[in-house]
Amino acid sequence: MNRRFFTILFVTVFLVSSALTVFGAQKTIDKIKFPPLNEAKMPAIEKVVLESGLTIYLLEDRELPLVNARVRLAAGEYLSPSEKIGLANIMGEVMRTGGTEKMTGDEIDAALEAIGASIEVNIGNTSGSASMNILSEYTDTGLQLLADILRRPVFAQDKIDLKKTALRSGIARRNDEPLDICLREFRKIIYGKESPYARHTEYFTVDNISRDDLVAFHKKYISPENAMLAIWGDFDKNEMLAKIKQHFGDWPKGEGKVPKLPDVKYDFKPGIHFVNKDNVTQSYILLGHIGGYTGDPDYFALLVMNNVLNSSFGGRLFNNVRSKLGLAYSVGGAYTSNIVYPGVYYSYCFTKSESTVKATRSVIDEIKRIQTELPTPEEMRMAKNGYLNSFVFNFEDKGDIINRMMEYDYFEFPNDFLFKVKANVEKVTPADVQEVARKWLRPEALQIVIVGKGAEFDEPLTVFGAVDSIDVTIPTGEKKATAEVTPEMLAKGKQLFALAAKASGGVENFKKIKGNSYKAAMNISLPQGEFTFESNSFNLFPDKSRDVIITPMGEMINIRNGSEGWAKQGPAVMPASAEDLDDAKKDIFRNLLLAFQKAENPDFSIAYIGTEPFKGKSANILEISSADGSQSFKLALDATSHLPLAKMYFGQTMTGPGNLTETYDDYRDVSGVKIPHSVLVEADGNRLVELKIKEYQINPSVDESLFSKPQ
């Protein structure tokens, strides 16, 4: 039988059974007659294109004294380089918080909050927006600020640091809630973990981002040809247009349109991926594969299929997995479509650990069933009428109306696309639903992600195939930026490092160094305040050290000797922790006195990364790594004197691992080499300790017993 015959057959069945429902009705509600619905008023939207390319949409709505605006920005996180994921996001936030040429960010906060207004900038994966909500009496203030934020941000360093702290904290928290893990890992499996549609920040990608990057990103992508402005609310259109022209009319064109969103390569194949989480009683199950495009002719039937399968009351998944089987509170899904890149198909179900496999099977069964069992007339009625009868809600909110028009225009979709959807949904038949379910759903090639307590599952996950255990351990930040290191970068790195060694006294002089000792004043920042202590240090390179800190409570002694170490405070002697010993070992690699001795060592890879401002000076940044890549640190060299300005690395702070920066100053000659006599140590941007050296000796005579276990 051909498809057309099927269609006719089922339309007939559908009509007959609908009629039966009506004739057989006994319900009170079936007797209710609906009066005609008042027509949805199509608000007049005025569209104006400025010479600069900025498109403006205006819609008057005078019920409440409010003005809302949304500037659509074509820039997205997809434009950030892979070693700087988070760049677009930080740029967006700091545009708003980091101040403008006229006001600091804090002043903008105060000005907005004093009038109960908000302006926020948010850059997502594929696009961004600047939104404003303000009482109409303050419209002028709002527009001025909005224009300044978009056009003249200054990206104050302290607000960049604040946002980076927030991002790092977010990374540290990303495994706290099982649902977050499930969603994140599923996207990576569908789009690929390097894909701009799935990838996410890591400590090192955040660390790699500098203010210069933000300035460059803003200059390149935040421009009138990449922006559209919609404004709606309590104003007179002509007056408003004049005001907008005043603030945005002279916005100069930028460097052209943003590059296109990248394509997605997808191979259909099944997979079962598992993240074990011991502190939960419920499993989070997400399964699916790649989805489709809004422009596809099957889009309309897929919308109806979504309703049959996933509708929140009366969809098959809800009816069977939740209501009939009682296996879940949350169950559902969707076949999603995007305009430029494919959406995803997903189904989800959260169920108790003991029914994990059973619930997964029941979800898969429903996916298979939508391919084999035609939707019943009642299901079709619900799925189609649900869309058609609720169509009027597309016109309830003025913001929705104007933003939809702006989005369609951006993607060059017809303005009446929504009506096209409606007309086509009306035509969808049960056979169409089955056909698109068969064409687009692939139950034999589902990627399944489960986060839960594996020990309590009803059956092993191997029933679905070979299990891929996902390691969600958060990379500590030691991982090197994945940017390819070119031979040029290595050559230049080596050359600059040799210059640094030379400026610091020459490799030969460093090679003579076997040990050192120094007395210093240590100023430590603690939560209780700042404290200054005397300190005394002895080193016998590579692996013997003794640090003594003199406190009002007595001496604190720290000793490292090869693979052993001790701390002594008062009468108590404690062995060093594994983390401390490990860090001490890494400290040997990071020791600059030793590094300069190894300037010619082939096991030592030195890459020039770039030249950036560092605390008011121009600095050449080098990344120095061990041959196996397991250890690395960065060095900022003064571009003029070549002396080290700072060393950056991932190591132990007082509260656990973190990003440390040692800034060097006050260089003095000691036995033919230049030694910084001021060292400032910061952890994640916060001042930790500052060392002022009073006496410094190279190769002092020291008694080896100083490095043995204290008594």
Next chain:
Amino acid sequence: MKSITRRAVMLLFLLLMVAGAVSAFDFSDIENRVVEYRLNNGLMVIVLPRDDAPVASFVTMVNVGGADDPKGSTGIAHLFEHMAFKGTKEIGTSNLNKELKWMAEEDRIFKQIFEEKAKGAAADTALLARLEEELSKASDSAGQYVVPNEYGQIVEREGGVGLNAFTSYDVTAYHMSFPANRLELWMAMEADRFSNPVLREVYKEKHVIAEERRMRTESSPQGKLVEEFISAAYKAHPYHNSLVGHMSDIMNYNRMDALQFFKKYYVPSNMVVVIVGDVQPENVRQLAEKYLGRIPTGPKPAPILTQEPPQISERRVTVRDKAQPVYICGFPIPYSTHPDMPALEALADYLGQGRTSQLYKGLVKEKKLAVQAVAFAGFPGVKYPSLFGIYAMPAKDKTNAENEQEILAIIEKVKGELIPVDEVEKIKARAKANLINSMTGNEDLAMALATYEVVNGGWRKLFNAMEKVEAITPEDIKRVANNYLDANRRTVGMLEPEESN
């Protein structure tokens, strides 16, 4: 030079604000459009016609919540909320009589299970297993006559959107929006479910609710913390109990428990209906009398008389989990209509709402101890004496202890000083903007009217809210800070990272 320019800019902003402040928005335009009437059975109906789009939003709010759960049946208010979507004598069944017969059988078996379980260690496990099997069969038999989720399906099919409900400690609210010409359908369906509810599938639904508990509480470190925190802050008042219910209560309660709860609390005098949208008040009135007027009356249930005794010591709870730290603290404050509430809300705004708030400035911007720090007045409920809460999410490598120290310092500071007048003006401006923004959508406005009617002393107070806010002085804020933010009446909840193995 630069700082002078900046000062000039700030001055300009102040001038603009003063100029703007003269024109005040008049809420009476909207207030005067509201029509209210009480039906013969005592049900209050509030209508706000708004013909912007041919749609309407509907809220039915019942003055009953988790705080009213009887002992041993925590979570029953929430269970009934789920049951209200299961249909009626007409909706949700293909053969009511046969279905009712099997439902009675379910109840009989469940009672047997309950009695056997009550024997504790002496319970016959083999018998229990057999009974569970029988219950499952009886449920399946009843299930043959169930038209699953028919209630929701009709709503969706007829173009309803946002069909949902929530249960708080104070109230239970049912809400949705329809194309405006479905007004009569909504009336008929709403009246039907609150006159003739059939509590079908209850023994399956309790497993759904158990999953909801696992999702919201047991598998979420923050969910665990919030439950522990609330139960520590209240020892006598039922805000102490789990809102979704303790797992054993969810497993033990039965259909009769839910039905009795419904009969006691779902009486017209204890409910309010709000409709905002493209409707005619007179038409609404006729239909309301025809349909909602049928909901049987009953005596207005008594409020909870148990009072939380004055707190005499600090209380602290710590949840250790594989998660990053979170800090909450709370101080007892009065109920929603108490005259100190506006000043307490202003205090919460000053301390912890927005980027210029004291907590955000101190903890996030300056000391970099936290990534989020907020304050709020009115948690976990407001019908009965409530809490003033502070929540902080420590930044990476920062601790709850460091955050607490700074939070307490900020509290001491606000107790010791009069906050500047321009800060108070800012609070007022924000309250006004928030109020106006809450009126943009039909559903938000309907929910606000219902909430004001049920727990805030009447819907008109929504439109007069600004009067009380306008009257607040710096002295008021200092006074409430000193009266309520007392270290000896503090409850602290902390989520602390568990050492990973």
